[in-house]
Amino acid sequence: MKTEELKYKLSMELEPKAPYNFDANFHKPSHFPSSDNIWRKGKYWITMVWKGRYLGLKFEDKKNKIKIDVYSKKSLPKEFIKDLTPELRYRFNFDQDISNFYNQLKNEKPLGPIIRKWEGMKPIAANSLYETLIIYIVLQNATVRRSNQMLENLFNKFGKKVKFDNKTLSTFWEPEIMEKSSEEGLRELKVGYRAKTLINLTKQFVNKDIDEFKLRKLSREEIKKDILKLYGIGPASVEYLLFEDFYFLDALEIIPPWEQKIFSMLLFNKKLVPAKKILNFFKRYKPYEKLAVHYIWEDLFWKRKHEHIEWLEKEIRL
DNA sequence: CATCAGGGCCCTG
DNA sequence: CAGGGCCCTGAT
Missing domain, CATH: 1.10.340.30 (Hypothetical protein; domain 2)
Structure with missing residues (x-):
């Protein structure tokens, strides 16, 4: 297949709502890797198909701001960029306010330390x-x-x-x-x-x-x-x-079998507890049940990057 | 070698 | 509303 060179570059800086955790948002270690994106600390590249154009995006962490380079085959009209900018804000969730989550749960027993560690981590759509x-x-x-x-x-x-x-x-x-x-x-x-x-x-x-x-x-x-x-x-x-994709942080209704196994070990240190019991556990985090799951889940997979967790490796079937 | 389950969903009875 | 079938692959 022919590779297309994206020679035109346009840069902008956007300010996400603080706190915004660049690495924890642009990289979700529980997701399987795919060849449309690359993450390195403080940097992220991804492709995007938007209104008939094939784009390359590069994001860089600049403390309170994020630098975005938009690469394209031909130069981009002003209107196009005007349209693209709010879409990027949405896809990378620049504007959602999760400070209540932090305030409500930062001292809660199992979750508090994880929340403080990953402050500013949010769900990210990244794709259409x-x-x-x-x-x-x-x-x-x-x-x-x-x-x-x-x-x-x-x-x-x-x-x-x-x-x-x-x-x-x-x-x-x-x-x-x-x-x-x-x-x-x-x-x-x-x-x-x-x-x-x-x-x-x-x-x-x-x-x-x-x-x-x-x-x-x-x-x-x-x-x-x-x-x-x-x-x-x-x-x-x-x-x-x-x-x-839609950033609803509450209403946890289903624990898939794979997650059930992992949460059984993680929360109860047992091989398999009923899904109902796990769902009940997360009710204490209302109205942030799903966000709480996300913090615990991604924290575990971040740990996996530099720590061998035997029981977890067994559950991740390649 | 056979059998089975894996980050479900559709369709049928 | 329960349960069989579905593509393919690697584990057992």
């Missing part, structure tokens, strides 16, 4: 709704290695490779591109029965059955209802989506 749903579909009923392989196969078939700031990264694609593909064509990419799901879901986006920007203005229950209409998206995916 369509892209996020693609990721969720490859996650379903698969181990991490296979999810990763499926996503890379999709990148290679439908996305591009772009080079900017000496990094070559994959991009996602617009739904119109995948729509032209057939179910059989997708099966060659080893996505298995998800081929049908990907096609159906993509068609729903091409037909504009769903509008991510309208959804952002709706209530949790309204979003849930609309998203569940999408083919291949069920309760487990919605549960993740409400937090990761």
